[in-house]
Amino acid sequence: MNALIVLAHPEPTSFNAALKDVAAATLRCLGHEVEVSDLYAEGFDPVEAPAHYTPRHDGHRFAPLAEQRHAAEAGCLPGEVQREIDRLQRADLVILQFPLWWHAQPAMLKGWFDRVFVSGGLYSSRMRYDRGYFRGKRALLSMTSGAPAGAFGPGARGGDIDTLLWPLHYSLHYMGFSLLPPFCAHGIQGHGYAYREESEFLSMLETYKADLAQRLVNLEETAPLIFPGWDDWDAEGQAKMRLTG
Amino acid sequence: MNALIVLAHPEPTSFNAALKDVAAATLRCLGHEVEVSDLYAEGFDPVEAPAHYTPRHDGHRFAPLAEQRHAAEAGCLPGEVQREIDRLQRADLVILQFPLWWHAQPAMLKGWFDRVFVSGGLYSSRMRYDRGYFRGKRALLSMTSGAPAGAFGPGARGGDIDTLLWPLHYSLHYMGFSLLPPFCAHGIQGHGYAYREESEFLSMLETYKADLAQRLVNLEETAPLIFPGWDDWDAEGQAKMRLTG
Numbered sequence: 001m002n003a004l005i006v007l008a009h010p011e012p013t014s015f016n017a018a019l020k021d022v023a024a025a026t027l028r029c030l031g032h033e034v035e036v037s038d039l040y041a042e043g044f045d046p047v048e049a050p051a052h053y054t055p056r057h058d059g060h061r062f063a064p065l066a067e068q069r070h071a072a073e074a075g076c077l078p079g080e081v082q083r084e085i086d087r088l089q090r091a092d093l094v095i096l097q098f099p100l101w102w103h104a105q106p107a108m109l110k111g112w113f114d115r116v117f118v119s120g121g122l123y124s125s126r127m128r129y130d131r132g133y134f135r136g137k138r139a140l141l142s143m144t145s146g147a148p149a150g151a152f153g154p155g156a157r158g159g160d161i162d163t164l165l166w167p168l169h170y171s172l173h174y175m176g177f178s179l180l181p182p183f184c185a186h187g188i189q190g191h192g193y194a195y196r197e198e199s200e201f202l203s204m205l206e207t208y209k210a211d212l213a214q215r216l217v218n219l220e221e222t223a224p225l226i227f228p229g230w231d232d233w234d235a236e237g238q239a240k241m242r243l244t245g
Numbered sequence: 246m247n248a249l250i251v252l253a254h255p256e257p258t259s260f261n262a263a264l265k266d267v268a269a270a271t272l273r274c275l276g277h278e279v280e281v282s283d284l285y286a287e288g289f290d291p292v293e294a295p296a297h298y299t300p301r302h303d304g305h306r307f308a309p310l311a312e313q314r315h316a317a318e319a320g321c322l323p324g325e326v327q328r329e330i331d332r333l334q335r336a337d338l339v340i341l342q343f344p345l346w347w348h349a350q351p352a353m354l355k356g357w358f359d360r361v362f363v364s365g366g367l368y369s370s371r372m373r374y375d376r377g378y379f380r381g382k383r384a385l386l387s388m389t390s391g392a393p394a395g396a397f398g399p400g401a402r403g404g405d406i407d408t409l410l411w412p413l414h415y416s417l418h419y420m421g422f423s424l425l426p427p428f429c430a431h432g433i434q435g436h437g438y439a440y441r442e443e444s445e446f447l448s449m450l451e452t453y454k455a456d457l458a459q460r461l462v463n464l465e466e467t468a469p470l471i472f473p474g475w476d477d478w479d480a481e482g483q484a485k486m487r488l489t490g
Contacts, residue, residue, distance in 0.1 A: 010294050011307040040294070046352040047291065049255050062256040064346075065391070065434075101309075102358040102419075103412035104349060107291040111352030129402070146310070150481045155473055157374070157482030159415055166408050167348035174347075189310075228400055236395045237402030 001032040004091035008098040008109035010040045015188050015205060016144055019212055020097045023142070026213040027093075035087055039108050044080055046111020052078040065119040072121025084116040093138050093219070094177065096168070099188070100145040103164045113171055123175060130229035132176020138224065139177040141168055142185075142212065149186035170227065178224040183212055246277040249336035253343040253354035255285045260433050260450060261389055264457055265342045268387070271458040272338075280332050284353050289325055291356020297323040310364040317366025329361040338383050338464070339422065341413070344433070345390040348409045358416055368420060375474035377421020383469065384422040386413055387430075387457065394431035415472065423469040428457055 005023055009016035024034045037044075045052075050062040057070030071077045077085070088094065098105045105113075117123065122133045143165075151158035161184060169179050185208040187201075215222070234240050250268055254261035269279045282289075290297075295307040302315030316322045322330070333339065343350045350358075362368065367378045388410075396403035406429060414424050430453040432446075460467070479485050 010309065013306055014308075046356075048346075048351065049285070061258055063259075064255065101293075102355070102362065102416040104355060104416075106293065107352045107356030107359050110347070110349060110355040111291075113347040114352050117347065147482075150483065153483055155477065155484030157473075157478050159411070163408060163411050164415075166404070167412065170404055170409075171347040228402075232400065233402050237392075238395065238398055239400030 001027075001092045002090050003027045003032050003034045003093040003095065004037065004087050005034065005095045005097055006037040006039065006109070006112065008039045008096070008106050008112070010108075012041070014099075015185070015208075016097055016099055018205070019142060019144070019185065019209065022209045022212055023095055023097070023216060026216045030217065032093075035090065037084060037087060037112075039112060042080070044084075044108065044112065046108050046114065048111065048114045052081075052115070064114075068118040069120030072118050077118060077121070078115070081115050081118065084112065085118070085122070088116070088134065088137075091137060093140070095140045095142055097142045098144075100143050100164070103159060105143075105168060113168075117171070117175055128174050128176070129227075130176070132174060135176035135178075137177055138180055138219075139172045140180040141165055141182040143182065144185045144188040146189050147186060149184075152184075152186070169225065173227040179227070180219070180222055180224055183215055185212075246272075246337045247335050248272045248277050248279045248338040248340065249282065249332050250279065250340045250342055251282040251284065251354070251357065253284045253341070253351050253357070255353075257286070259344075260430070260453075261342055261344055263450070264387060264389070264430065264454065267454045267457055268340055268342070268461060271461045275462065277338075280335065282329060282332060282357075284357060287325070289329075289353065289357065291353050291359065293356065293359045297326075297360070309359075313363040314365030317363050322363060322366070323360070326360050326363065329357065330363070330367070333361070333379065333382075336382060338385070339417075340385045340387055342387045343389075345388050345409070348404060350388075350413060358413075362416070362420055373419050373421070374472075375421070377419060380421035380423075382422055383425055383464075384417045385425040385460075386410055386427040388427065389430045389433040391434050392431060394429075397429075397431070414470065418472040424472065425464070425467055425469055428460055430457075 005020050007016060007020045011017065020036065024036060027034045048064050050056065053067045053071055057067050096109065098109050104110065127133055147158045152161050154160045161182065165182055172179055187204065228239065232240060250265050252261060252265045256262065265281065269281065272279050293309050295301065298312045298316055302312050341350070341354065343354050349355065372378055392403045397406050399405045406427065410427055417424055432449065473484065477485060
């Protein structure tokens with residue numbers, strides 16, 4: 001199997017980077033090939049903008065999706081976008097490793113969605129969801145958060161993990177990926193801001209690393225999350241009425 | 246009243262820019278002061294990164310929240326961050342105007358959250374949610390989407406608007422803002438990709454502009470959305486049991 005780990009953290013010695021290393025080592029130990037997109041280290045530009053497109057489809061008015069479709073058809077996608085697409089095409093498993101900032105992925109990773117999942121080339125009105133370009137591939141969100149695990153849940157202070165990850169999960173589902181249950185490491189704070197004693201905090205980090213490795217060892221026995229697909233919608237896209245009797 | 250409109254679209258002649266103009270004109274007509282943060286035009290950098298901090302709190306290891314806290318305390322926040330904070334402080338109403346890209350705001354606007362809502366300066370474990378820094382101010386999400394309005398809803402193909410906007414709403418709630426119901430203009434596509442005849446499409450755009458203006462005229466009669474606050478949580482942050490009888 002080929003795996004791609006997309007890392008979005010500005011600090012090379014961060015716990016996110018450590019989890020990326022654990023995932024890579026575990027997958028390699030299991031005999032898989034591993035590639036890493038280190039978005040910060042590689043200087044990925046997450047801002048979708050006119051300057052990325054040469055030649056322009058429309059030099060007067062910048063319509064992002066029209067430019068994406070044109071560049072995909074003409075074979076002139078921006079270099080770093082094409083590089084990410086090539087990596088995704090080689091991968092059977094994609095892991096997104098990121099810290100939860102403001103109930104979502106950092107701008108760096110949000111822009112990876114905005115720019116890499118190109119209209120036309122990788123999706124269309126007919127090629128999406130369970131008919132998506134990347135169907136047959138699996139994706140796993142691996143996130144860290146600063147709040148303690150006990151602060152999350154429906155109606156809880158930190159919010160519900162399923163709700164806050166819904167936009168990421170559904171976007172990956174849109175692209176055809178099967179979603180594995182997310183891996184969440186909570187209570188991850190910079191040094192000096194931990195809720196706990198330092199030794200207890202460091203021990204928690206080791207436990208999370210072991211948990212992530214175990215998750216990857218058990219990958220084949222892990223059922224994917226369920227999202228609605230074409231059979232669930234009527235012609236307008238609304239959920240079909242389910243007859244119960 | 247002072248209003249701030251934060252616009253996140255790369256094209257000055259986009260429908261998002263037009264909605265910004267309508268909102269600004271309407272609010273000024275009502276006698277309010279209006280400021281605009283045009284993130285693309287002003288070249289805002291949405292990527293939280295070490296280079297923004299001089300001097301560094303820790304020059305060896307970049308912990309974003311620790312650097313934010315240090316810079317806020319030392320009064321050396323990055324210039325464009327301080328400018329946005331100043332604008333927010335002057336505003337009684339904040340409108341975020343953006344296109345929905347991948348079930349969320351564009352990276353440009355996500356990074357505005359990441360960088361401008363600085364730890365320490367604008368929030369702490371005690372200063373957040375209904376005790377947040379910006380309490381008493383109101384915020385309104387005004388978004389455009391490419392899918393037709395009929396494709397959204399619980400379980401529907403486009404997803405549920407309340408769910409996909411939850412991370413943005415909850416982040417603003419975290420900062421203390423009261424949230425007005427979102428304004429959503431659906432079916433907004435670049436020229437040549439509309440679902441409808443051009444004349445029908447242009448007429449729809451005019452209707453959306455009028456709807457947004459009307460929403461702003463009726464602002465004082467609009468009830469805010471309800472999100473949980475400190476009275477709703479126990480000491481761990483879980484939703485309190487509600488006794489029904």
